[in-house]
Amino acid sequence: MHFTLLARDLVKRFGEGPAAVWAVRGVDLALAPGEFVALTGPSGCGKSTLLHLIAGFERPDRGTIEIDGRRVDSLSEAEWARFRRHAIGFVFQFFNLVDTLTVEENVALPAIVGGQRRRTARRRARQLLEALGVADRASELPTRLSGGEQQRVALARALATEPRLLLADEPTGSLDSQTTSVVLALLRDLHARGQTILLATHDQRVASAADRVLQMRDGRITEETVLVPGQPKATLSRLRYGGSP
Numbered sequence: 001m002h003f004t005l006l007a008r009d010l011v012k013r014f015g016e017g018p019a020a021v022w023a024v025r026g027v028d029l030a031l032a033p034g035e036f037v038a039l040t041g042p043s044g045c046g047k048s049t050l051l052h053l054i055a056g057f058e059r060p061d062r063g064t065i066e067i068d069g070r071r072v073d074s075l076s077e078a079e080w081a082r083f084r085r086h087a088i089g090f091v092f093q094f095f096n097l098v099d100t101l102t103v104e105e106n107v108a109l110p111a112i113v114g115g116q117r118r119r120t121a122r123r124r125a126r127q128l129l130e131a132l133g134v135a136d137r138a139s140e141l142p143t144r145l146s147g148g149e150q151q152r153v154a155l156a157r158a159l160a161t162e163p164r165l166l167l168a169d170e171p172t173g174s175l176d177s178q179t180t181s182v183v184l185a186l187l188r189d190l191h192a193r194g195q196t197i198l199l200a201t202h203d204q205r206v207a208s209a210a211d212r213v214l215q216m217r218d219g220r221i222t223e224e225t226v227l228v229p230g231q232p233k234a235t236l237s238r239l240r241y242g243g244s245p
């Protein structure tokens with residue numbers, strides 16, 4: 001079986017000695033291509049840390065991570081950064097857009113940094129903004145946009161390099177109920193198109209859109225609820241909005 005994500009026995013500790021915090025204490029996790037999995041659990045149980053380990057923002061103290069069959073935990077920082085740029089999209093609770101760049105430039109940036117031609121990257125950014133319903137804000141600075149619009153831009157940026165794995169940390173955590181519905185509909189749509197998604201959420205509505213919900217407690221996955229039984233999709237049809245880039 002091919003997995004988009006395969007993590008084994010992940011452990012992450014912050015600090016030393018008696019002050020040490022064991023944020024992740026031996027997590028095994030496998031996502032098949034096209035699966036949508038939600039992580040839930042009380043504040044401080046380790047959801048963000050787990051996502052950061054998978055994205056390579058933090059290094060595990062123990063354990064292994066494979067993404068799309070590639071061992072990533074042993075990569076150098078530079079290799080990790082290069083791999084992450086095209087394999088992983090990350091959506092943050094507070095958007096993390098660059099305030100001094102326009103919306104379109106924000107979305108095009110990862111592809112440009114990854115070596116894509118500027119014109120191609122900007123054209124694809126336009127297509128994504130169109131698909132996510134924020135194309136009319138393309139030339140504005142992100143600070144002029146509402147929270148929901150900023151999160152749609154952040155989603156567009158995360159998808160700009162057609163990542164195998166979309167990670168999202170509380171993507172609706174700073175949105176009101178109506179805007180949450182919009183972002184949730186987008187996540188469902190991405191899932192229906194075959195995007196593999198792992199997200200952390202406190203919102204039951206968001207969690208219930210997933211195929212599986214994993215409950216975390218004290219750095220461990222303590223419970224699994226399968227909402228959509230059966231084999232996950234075996235093939236991943238790559239996301240394409242409005243033709244090839």
Ligand SMILES: Nc1ncnc2c1ncn2[C@@H]1O[C@H](COP(=O)(O)OP(=O)(O)OP(=O)(O)O)[C@@H](O)[C@H]1O
Nearest residue numbers: 014015021022023042043044045046047048049050
């Ligand atoms: N950089 C860090 N340095 C020290 N401790 C940290 C660091 N990051 C996280 N922790 C600790 O690790 C534990 C897990 O935190 P984490 O942010 O992963 O939890 P969480 O489930 O995402 O919480 P929330 O739902 O509030 O975002 C907490 O005790 C937290 O204080």
